[in-house]
Each structure stands twice: as structure tokens, then as C-alpha cells.
Amino acid sequence: MEPSQVAVIGSGLIGRSWAIVFAAGGFKVKLYDIAQQQLMSALENIRQQMKEMEKLGVLKGALSAEQQLALISVCTDLKAAVEGATFIQECTPENLELKKKIFSQLDLIVDDNVILSSSTSCLLPSKLFTGLKHVKQCIVSHPVNPPYFVPLVEIVPHPETDPSTTERTYALMKRIGQSPVKLNREVEGFVLNRLQYAVISEAWRLVGEGVISPTDLDLVMSDGLGMRYAFIGPLETMHLNAEGVSNYCERYAEGMRLVLNTFGPVPEFSGETAQKVSQALSEKIPVVPKVLEARRKWRDECLIGLAKLKTQMKSD
Numbered sequence: 559m560e561p562s563q564v565a566v567i568g569s570g571l572i573g574r575s576w577a578i579v580f581a582a583g584g585f586k587v588k589l590y591d592i593a594q595q596q597l598m599s600a601l602e603n604i605r606q607q608m609k610e611m612e613k614l615g616v617l618k619g620a621l622s623a624e625q626q627l628a629l630i631s632v633c634t635d636l637k638a639a640v641e642g643a644t645f646i647q648e649c650t651p652e653n654l655e656l657k658k659k660i661f662s663q664l665d666l667i668v669d670d671n672v673i674l675s676s677s678t679s680c681l682l683p684s685k686l687f688t689g690l691k692h693v694k695q696c697i698v699s700h701p702v703n704p705p706y707f708v709p710l711v712e713i714v715p716h717p718e719t720d721p722s723t724t725e726r727t728y729a730l731m732k733r734i735g736q737s738p739v740k741l742n743r744e745v746e747g748f749v750l751n752r753l754q755y756a757v758i759s760e761a762w763r764l765v766g767e768g769v770i771s772p773t774d775l776d777l778v779m780s781d782g783l784g785m786r787y788a789f790i791g792p793l794e795t796m797h798l799n800a801e802g803v804s805n806y807c808e809r810y811a812e813g814m815r816l817v818l819n820t821f822g823p824v825p826e827f828s829g830e831t832a833q834k835v836s837q838a839l840s841e842k843i844p845v846v847p848k849v850l851e852a853r854r855k856w857r858d859e860c861l862i863g864l865a866k867l868k869t870q871m872k873s874d
């Protein structure tokens with residue numbers, strides 16, 4: 559049976575987001591942190607976010623913001639936080655030793671049914687969970703920021719994770735409106751960051767070699783490739799850009815290999831190119847908290863609009 563109560567461990571940026579996503583799905587959420595003050599500001603921030611989304615008409619789920627808020631409670635006692643929860647989402651800072659400590663604490667207090675899930679962006683399940691008594695119930699569920707409007711969740715098992723843990727996590731993510739994908743085995747960077755780093759790496763080389771300016775490089779993505787990638791992936795792009803994938807390979811494999819063979823080594827991400835990119839971006843968006851915050855707010859508004867459009871395109 560799917561859980562009706564979940565625990566979220568860590569109430570920072572991602573912990574808050576998970577609490578909002580689970581509450582929208584109708585789940586009771588116990589939000590745990592080591593600092594009471596942190597929990598208080600998390601609750602206030604969650605309230606503001608929910609109210610704002612309700613005002614904009616983008617609040618998900620069948621409940622009002624007040625009703626969703628009432629599903630979230632906070633707690634500084636780990637045992638009490640996980641009591642009654644059948645799914646635990648860990649969202650503490652990206653620090654292997656800290657996360658291992660938390661999972662070993664959880665390992666001592668949970669039963670054999672609860673799922674222990676980590677939000678980690680890049681720590682491998684084999685590093686996080688090996689040796690735990692409940693390793694079969696452990697998994698990584700890696701969200702993308704902001705999870706409420708970018709629904710992807712990468713589900714990454716430990717080699718000893720029970721397939722039922724993966725299936726239950728997948729079903730739960732679907733149920734709360736996220737878009738889960740399953741990795742069959744762990745790999746450094748998972749999939750999203752591997753793709754992202756491949757793009758960053760080539761972007762860096764092109765700017766470094768003086769082929770294009772940093773701002774034009776970004777436009778290639780935002781006004782070019784990115785337009786279609788919000789709707790279809792690179793493989794479907796191949797399929798549609800010819801008469802199917804096989805035909806695409808017949809037509810373009812040689813050309814792709816020719817280009818790919820000119821790609822350079824992994825960049826250092828330092829020195830002259832770093833200066834050039836940093837200068838261009840700082841001119842466009844000065845590194846001042848207020849300016850960065852405003853730009854992030856604008857980005858999130860764009861994502862909200864895109865999320866709306868995607869829903870509309872699906873239902874049409």
C-alpha cells in the first residue's frame with residue numbers, strides 16, 4: 559500500500575520543495591531539521607510559496623493552500639519525525655559523511671517496510687548505503703530544482719536495493735505528480751548531470767576557442783536547442799528529423815562522427831576561459847544578491863509558464 563505519511567529530513571531549499579510536492583499530493587509531511595529556527599523559517603517560506611502559487615492559479619492538487627499547509631508539521635526529534643512514515647526523503651547538505659551518519663541513525667529506528675530515499679545530486683548509492691541493515695529499502699530520488707515545476711526525478715538503486723523499493727518509489731513519484739525515470743544501475747553524475755556536463759563542456763570549449771561569445775552560446779540553447787528539448791528528447795529528435803531513427807543514422811551517422819571526433823579533452827574550467835565567461839555573464843547579470851535573486855525569480859516564472867504550456871499541450 560502506498561504511504562499516506564512521509565518524513566522529509568532537512569528543511570533547506572530541497573526539503574521545503576519536497577514538503578510542498580508531497581502536500582500537494584495529499585500526503586501528511588513531517589519535516590525534520592536539527593535547528594528549530596530553520597524549521598520555523600522553512601514553514602514560513604512554504605506558506606509564502608503556497609499562497610503565491612494559489613494566487614497565480616498554479617497550485618497543484620485538490621486542496622487549498624491552507625489545507626495543504628495543515629498537512630505539514632515540523633519536528634526536531636528524528637524518531638518522532640519518522641514515526642508512522644513509510645517513505646523518508648533525506649535532504650541534508652551534500653556531504654557524504656553527514657549523510658552516512660543520518661542513514662545509519664535511520665537504519666537503527668526504521669522497520670522493514672519504510673523506504674529510505676536520498677535527494678543527493680551526485681553521491682553514489684554504493685557510497686551512501688553500503689553496510690546498512692536496511693540497504694534493500696534504500697534508493698536515491700534525485701529531484702531537479704525547482705521540483706514543483708521541473709518534475710523529473712532520477713531514481714537510482716544501490717546494487718542491493720530490492721526491485722520492489724524501486725517500483726514503490728517510482729509509483730509514489732507518479733502519484734504526487736512528478737516524472738520519475740529509473741536508472742538500472744548507478745553511474746557518476748546519474749543521467750541528467752552527465753547530459754548537462756556534456757553540454758557545458760562543449761560550450762566551454764567553443765567559447766574558449768573563440769568560436770562564439772558566451773552570450774551567443776547561451777542563445778543557441780535558449781532560442782534553439784532548448785525550445786524543442788522542453789518537449790522532446792534528443793532521441794525523439796533523431797526520430798522526427800528523418801524517417802525514423804534508422805534512417806537518421808543512415809543519413810547523419812558519418813557527419814555526427816566527424817563532428818564528434820573534433821571534440822577536445824575535458825576542460826579545466828579555469829584560467830582565461832573562466833575569466834571570459836565570468837566577465838560576460840557578470841556584465842549581463844551582476845553578481846549582486848538582489849540582481850541574482852531577481853533573475854532567479856524571473857527564471858522560475860518562465861518555468862511556471864512552461865509547465866502550464868506543457869500541461870495544455872498534453873491535454874489537447
Ligand code: NAI
Pocket residue numbers: 567568569570571572573590591592593596648649650651652653656660677678679680700701702703
Ligand atoms: P540546504 O543547505 O538548503 O539545506 C540543508 C538542510 O539540512 C538545512 O536546513 C540544514 O539545517 C539541514 N541539516 C543540516 N544537518 C542536518 C542534520 N544532521 N539533520 C537534519 N538536517 C540537517 O541544501 P539543499 O540545497 O536543500 O540540498 C539538500 C540536498 O538536495 C543535497 O544533497 C543536494 O545535493 C540535493 N539537491 C539539491 C538541489 C539544488 O538545486 N539545491 C537539486 C537537487 C538535489
